[in-house]
Amino acid sequence: MKTESVLEKVFASGELAVTSECGPPRGAVPEKIIEKAKMLKGYVDAVNVTDNQTAMVRMSSFAACVFIKQLGMSPILQMVTRDRNRLAMQADILGAYSHGIDTMLCLSGDHPHFGDHPMAANVHDIDSVQFVQMIKDMRDKGKFQGGDDILNPPKMFIGAAANPFADPFELRVARLAKKINAGTDFIQTQCIYNLDKFEKWMEGVRDRGLHEKVNIMPGITPMKTVGMAKYMKNRVPGMDVPDEIIKRMAGVPKEKQPEEGIKISVEAIERLKAVEGVKGFHVMAIEWEQKVPEIVERAGLLPRPTIDL
């Protein structure tokens, strides 16, 4: 084992892992993050905590992770390269690890253009591939990015994102290979609605044996309404929502749409479980965390394995 990460242990056990996500609040209201996290306890192995998601200011991922850790749960510290240079990133990694946070997801982050501070300078000192490399070298070589030795190097289990649907499609497997070469241990993907295209991507992943080198977790996000489905299809960059999904959501009365959305998610998990190389699921119910237990249960992913923290 490279780390003490619960997620790493679940992967090692051979069971499908389950993660979910909590978005920290837009204010100094710790009770909100605690309330969200509690809904997930016992239903997931680890909880991603987003870092200024959609480029909007929120409570820091690090601080919110500490609250989740205090609940006896396993947080995944998300960090974007948009807001911090390599000094600030490494400082927070040391701080987080000192608080027992041992799993991270490395992202470049949504561009400030999309958020509530479009006037902010975007840092992008390093990119997500270099970010993964930096954490790996901190862990495996005990070195800061600048080359100096670290006292008690942080042993982070390293996650990265992949979007099988972005363009150019022919580069999508190659980009994954770059992240793996940099030292990625697990991948959480963009929300998967186009299962055919995801399976095609996974074929490309398997053709190169990459599924043996990294743990891939497809992202699953239930839709609440047909409006949300249309929004994701038309407005969210890099999202692939097939027309059948829109039709299916539109084909049921409004009050039954949330149930239909959950059904679609459960069916997706059932189908993708059979895909060789899928090692778990990342269930992101955006501002709908209370539905995660139901999805996980109906998809047959319970009980979660017991791992000593």
Place this chain on the structure above:
Amino acid sequence: MITAERKPMEELIECLRPYNRILLVGCNECVTVCSAGGRKEVGILSSALQMAFMKEGKTLEVKEMTLERQCDPEYVEELVIQIDQVEAVMSMACGCGVQEIARRFKTKPVFPAVNTEFMGASERPGVWVERCQGCGDCVLGLTGGICPIARCSKRLLNGPCGGSTNGKCEVDPDIECAWQLIWDRLKALGLEDRYEENIAAKDWRTGRGGGPRKIIREDLVK
């Protein structure tokens, strides 16, 4: 070239309000090419300023000059003959020209008439696009001649990100995805394999990260 765009009239009028006699100085280099601050633009702005002042019942005397290169002390020296006759200078050159005037004429107020924007190229008549951020350690040899630092919105050295759609950037469909361009070019060159060589974190000291930069060519220093 260095590109620039003229500031809004209101802003220019506002900063000239205290003065009656000014020198309006254009530059024959980049700002002429990008039609922001050459001889022609000096003439247009001069008339516009005088008319605006007249409307307010005031007069503004504008002396016009366009230097060969405003970022070069040799040419800025030509202003000596005019400078004492005016209360202030408005420069239509890039920020380098404005600062050269400020450096040479220590007691004369100087105002920029243009916003200096970027190092770019002319894409088609009337359209200029950013191409270089002067990082001081060129990577174009690795990236098929397309700069990810200047042309990727997140300046990813190992792109593209998940927001690339139909060759366009998620930030704005008018922005081409630099990594789509890089990939297309690597393919055209038969260098697809190069894509998977991870580019290491950049040393920004050669850029602005190291503080203001200077080039000293010993063979040319007198």
